[in-house]
Structure formats: structure tokens, C-alpha cells
Amino acid sequence: MLALETIGLTKEFSRGKIKALNNVSLSVESGQIFGLLGPNGAGKTTLIKILLGVLNPTIGNARLLEKPINDIGVKEKLGYLPENHRYPDFLKGGEILDYFAGLAGLPSNQISDTKQRLLKLVNMEKWQGTKIKKYSKGMLQRLGLAQAMINDPDILFLDEPTDGVDPIGRKDIRAILNHFKEEGKTIFLNSHLLSEVEMVCDKVAILDKGNLIRTGTIDDLTSTSKTYRFQLSKTPQKIIDGLHQFSLNIHHEQNSIQVTCSNQKKLNGIIDYLRENHIEIKSIVPHRQSLEESFIEIIKKI
Numbered sequence: 001m002l003a004l005e006t007i008g009l010t011k012e013f014s015r016g017k018i019k020a021l022n023n024v025s026l027s028v029e030s031g032q033i034f035g036l037l038g039p040n041g042a043g044k045t046t047l048i049k050i051l052l053g054v055l056n057p058t059i060g061n062a063r064l065l066e067k068p069i070n071d072i073g074v075k076e077k078l079g080y081l082p083e084n085h086r087y088p089d090f091l092k093g094g095e096i097l098d099y100f101a102g103l104a105g106l107p108s109n110q111i112s113d114t115k116q117r118l119l120k121l122v123n124m125e126k127w128q129g130t131k132i133k134k135y136s137k138g139m140l141q142r143l144g145l146a147q148a149m150i151n152d153p154d155i156l157f158l159d160e161p162t163d164g165v166d167p168i169g170r171k172d173i174r175a176i177l178n179h180f181k182e183e184g185k186t187i188f189l190n191s192h193l194l195s196e197v198e199m200v201c202d203k204v205a206i207l208d209k210g211n212l213i214r215t216g217t218i219d220d221l222t223s224t225s226k227t228y229r230f231q232l233s234k235t236p237q238k239i240i241d242g243l244h245q246f247s248l249n250i251h252h253e254q255n256s257i258q259v260t261c262s263n264q265k266k267l268n269g270i271i272d273y274l275r276e277n278h279i280e281i282k283s284i285v286p287h288r289q290s291l292e293e294s295f296i297e298i299i300k301k302i
């Protein structure tokens with residue numbers, strides 16, 4: 001089942017002077033973590049706002065949980081953590097969740113249990129009685145995630161959830177997202193932080209200046225080149241010289257070598273050659289292009 005689908009979405013602002021989205025068609029399967037990547041101003045927030053019904057598209061259409069986006073019933077199945085959200089900072093974390101639970105129409109006898117369950121999930125139980133002006137950015141984002149989940153949504157929209165959060169806070173957020181996924185939910189997240197996305201997303205799309213440039217799994221976008229890094233017990237120069245029969249490209253540094261070979265047969269040739277020469281192989285690691293490297297390459301080509 002598709003959790004969401006956009007069909008030729010175009011959004012213009014300022015009477016057509018700004019084209020925030022240009023004919024964007026994408027789909028997200030249920031249960032996936034989907035990452036929409038792109039530099040600032042690419043149109044990511046605009047796309048989420050259209051899906052939520054906050055903005056209307058200029059042209060095109062979209063479906064959520066196989067219903068049109070203006071379907072009222074579908075709204076209660078959505079959760080949303082806006083970019084740079086601001087809660088009134090004189091409120092305590094727990095009070096904010098009470099307020100949003102009320103907005104979501106949760107029956108009053110369920111509010112307390114739901115709130116405690118979510119606070120535990122985001123590891124904020126201890127802080128529910130503290131005013132949020134004392135919270136760090138990571139704590140605010142964790143509280144924001146609890147807020148976005150208060151109505152037990154099927155699709156969670158997160159706009160830059162880890163922006164401004166320190167590395168430990170980001171790790172906590174990733175764990176929460178994975179937990180949510182294990183419950184069978186769909187997550188649609190916007191981010192310009194590629195290394196984050198790489199760690200959690202099943203599928204990604206790259207948006208640039210309103211145009212959808214690529215869609216695929218992380219594997220599709222980060223092709224493994226045929227480069228391998230070997231850790232060896234020793235690397236005498238005559239062995240390195242001998243490796244040139246298998247590989248055109250060799251980098252040598254202390255006891256490590258990096259070789260590029262055209263096929264697997266050559267790679268196995270290298271292994272046999274090293275073993276025959278009594279070199280101990282400690283590890284062989286294929287070198288994968290990072291999402292960041294692919295992203296820069298893809299954006300540059302346009």
C-alpha cells in the first residue's frame with residue numbers, strides 16, 4: 001500500500017515569480033522511512049505543507065493513505081513536527097503534551113497514559129515538570145516528536161528533525177524513528193543533513209530548486225565503486241610493485257593499501273598473490289561512496 005503519492009505537484013509563489021516545486025511526482029510505501037533531501041530553498045517544506053493541506057498546490061495533486069489530500073478523515077492519521085517549531089517557553093513539557101492531546105481530540109481518560117508512554121519513548125519523563133525554556137535543542141526536538149505522535153498517527157511528517165541537535169541527541173532521535181518504524185508507521189522526513197538520512201532512510205529523493213532529481217534506495221544512490229582497502233601485516237615495496245599487474249590504481253600508506261580493480265577476478269588475484277607472498281590480510285573493506293559524495297556529484301551535474 002502507498003502511504004502517500006504526489007502527482008505532478010507544482011507550487012508557485014509571488015504570482016509565479018518563485019517556483020518552489022516543479023512537477024514533482026513521488027510515492028512512499030507504507031512502513032518506510034522516506035527522506036526528502038535538498039539544499040535550503042529546494043522546496044522541501046513547501047511539499048510537506050501541501051501534503052498537510054496547509055498550502056494548496058498551483059498544479060497537480062496528491063494522495064495520502066489512498067485518499068485525496070483534502071479528505072478530512074485522513075488528517076487525524078497524520079503527525080507533524082514543523083521546522084523550527086516554537087512552543088511557549090513558560091509551559092512545562094507535560095503541559096504542552098496535554099494541550100496537543102486536547103487539540104487532537106484524545107478522550108480525557110486516555111491523555112495521561114498516552115502522555116507517559118510517549119514521554120518514556122522519547123526519554124523525557126524526568127523533564128515533564130520542567131519549563132521548556134530550560135530545555136536543550138535535542139530535548140525540544142524529542143518533546144516535539146512526542147507531540148507529533150500524540151494522536152498515534154499512521155504517517156509522521158518531520159521537517160528537519162535533527163537540525164541543530166548535537167550528535168548524541170541525533171542518535172537518540174534516530175532510535176526513536178526506528179522504534180516508530182517497527183510499529184509499522186511511515187515516516188516522511190525532510191533534511192539537509194545527509195549523513196543522518198543515510199543512517200535511517202529506506203528510500204530517498206533529492207530535490208533541487210523545486211525539481212525532483214533522483215529517487216531511490218541509499219544503495220541506488222551510492223554506488224559501490226570497485227575500490228577496496230586492505231589492511232596487511234606488512235607492505236614491502238616489491239609486493240606493491242607486483243600488484244600493478246592486477247590494479248591500475250594503488251594507494252599505499254603504512255600497512256594499508258587501496259586498490260581499484262576492474263572485476264572480481266582481479267580482486268581474487270590480488271588476494272592469492274598476497275597470500276602466496278606470505279602477507280597476512282587483516283581486513284578487506286569495499287569503499288562506498290557516501291550519500292554526501294553522491295549528492296554533490298548529482299547536484300553538480302545539473
Ligand SMILES: Nc1ncnc2c1ncn2[C@@H]1O[C@H](COP(=O)(O)OP(=O)(O)O)[C@@H](O)[C@H]1O
Pocket residue numbers: 013014018019020038039040041042043044045046047
Ligand atoms: N510563503 C511563501 N511566499 C513566497 N515564497 C516562499 C514561501 N514559502 C516558501 N517560499 C520560497 O519557496 C522556495 C522553497 O522554500 P522551502 O519549501 O521553504 O524550501 P526548503 O524547505 O527546501 O528549504 C524558496 O525559494 C522560498 O523562499
Ligand SMILES: [Mg+2]
Pocket residue numbers: 044045046083159190
Ligand atoms: Mg525547510
